[in-house]
Amino acid sequence: MSANLSAQAQAKPKPQPKPYLNPYVGGLLLGLVLFLSFLITGSGLGASGGVNRIAVFFEDLIASGHVDRNPYLAHMAGGNANPLLNWTVFVLIGAMVGGFVSAKLHHRWEVATYKGPRISVRTRWVLAFVGGLIMGYGARMARGCTSGQALSGGAVLSAGSWAIMLAIFGGAYALAYFLRKVWN
């Protein structure tokens, strides 16, 4: 059976990954999705809010009393409140499904690690986790990440969202020089 399968796999060459969209076309499509979201639901897109609620959901399962005593957490999951019943959770899960399906259809699904040429895979993994940790912390402090603030708030001209957008680019550009060996 397995011999049969591998023979088939050898017979059919692996399809080449399709090229990515022209970035301006990507931008137009992204804007269209964002617009439809505002038009239909009144809210934009978001990612970190969904992460937050899923994380707090599990925290509430493990340490319910602790969640109830922390006002910030209790606001989402105190008592009988279900932190998962929030639109951001559904957008996040949808985004993962959309990403998966698109990668499969365009033959880009692949277990891989992308990194600069001068660092090891292991270093890249550590940096990815640490970077994520810092990003997650900052996203909650700013009450939203690149999606919820910069993109969504940017499109409806929220003053605070534009300040956050500039701060994100500012922070990244300011540190880019010192991390040039990581990426180049």
Next chain:
Amino acid sequence: MHFPLTIDAVVVKYLIHFLIGIAFGAVLEMSGFAISTRLAGQFYFKDQTVLKVMFGGVITAMVLIFWFVAMGWLDYDLIWVNPTYLWPGIVGGLIMGVGFIIGGFCPGTSFVSAATGKIDGLLFAAGVTAGVLLFGETEPLFHTWWYTSDYGRLTLFEVFHTSYGVMVAIVMIVALLMFWGAEYLERAFGGRASGIVPWAKYAFGLMALAAVALPLFGEPTVDELWARVAPEMEPKLQAREVYIHPAELMEARYDERFRTVVLDVRSEADYNLFHIRWAHRADMDDLPTWAQRIKKDERLTVVVLVSNDDQAATEAWKTLVALDVPNVYILDGGINHWLDIFAAEDTRIHPMSLTGGVEGERLRYDFDYALGEASPAADPVPDQHEELLEEFQPKIKLELPAGPAGGGCG
């Protein structure tokens, strides 16, 4: 149809969000946002994909939203505009920038990347989850600071004291200049620019025209907005459904189910002579600002418009209704009718004996001196007027405001 839709069925609502999420994730993947090296390239000038996709998305949505708002199809006051907490936002943004350049993703892209099999994406997503939890644990340490510099719902055009339309045009022009700069940077640092496909160029060109056109040709006037709702609203005026008796206004002030905002649209001179206590004087020109302020407020609000008779108040009513303010009423017969009933409480108020036809919108009472609201007639107490309470037909029917949708910050 009026947008945004009010979707009561929870299942439908979340299904829509799920479908929007799928489209969102697919677009990110198709733009190459699942690849960390591509995202990080933004900060070494050689690959400006992040800037192009992000600003492309921002301006496309911005122009479409603006046009739908200008056409009266979408209510800007009901869509979620992230409230501004300036310093927590800036510090959080800088921290995010640091996380971005170290880890190579932002939260959304890392989850999409993980879904396409990338291990660095998966680990970044795990890091984001840990960071979010860490924030929840440490937030009590700086809880007070986290709520400082709270400007509420603040837009760029309010900051720069300009109109929505002009701001859209400015952002559009800046974005197109940035695209031009991005192409230049890519050629200079990466040796090769992405370029733009022709139809996308036309789409952006069209949007730029659309963005500049509206401020040039003018946004729809209140009269035009009124013309749209007039067929539905005019009969209510004819049937006098929205004209409330002075006693109903007196009582409304003490009703705990809602707050009552009384707007007095008379001249400043008349207002200074006498006005109902708690009434705000509002120029006709200021009514759009009032409309915004009232709709922003989450409390259930009843607005009562007051003029000397009720013609001017009726014009003001049309303006507020055209601007989608719910629960707007008119004081039937205006201040004159009010004083017909309550002037007896104050010996300093005298009816004028006007001979001949009284022209509209004239105060028919005389005062020893300008009383303003320093008169018992300005704030009668329902307990002392029980006889009146039986006299009128109550007309205030509460219509629940939709309220702005929630944001992604929960």
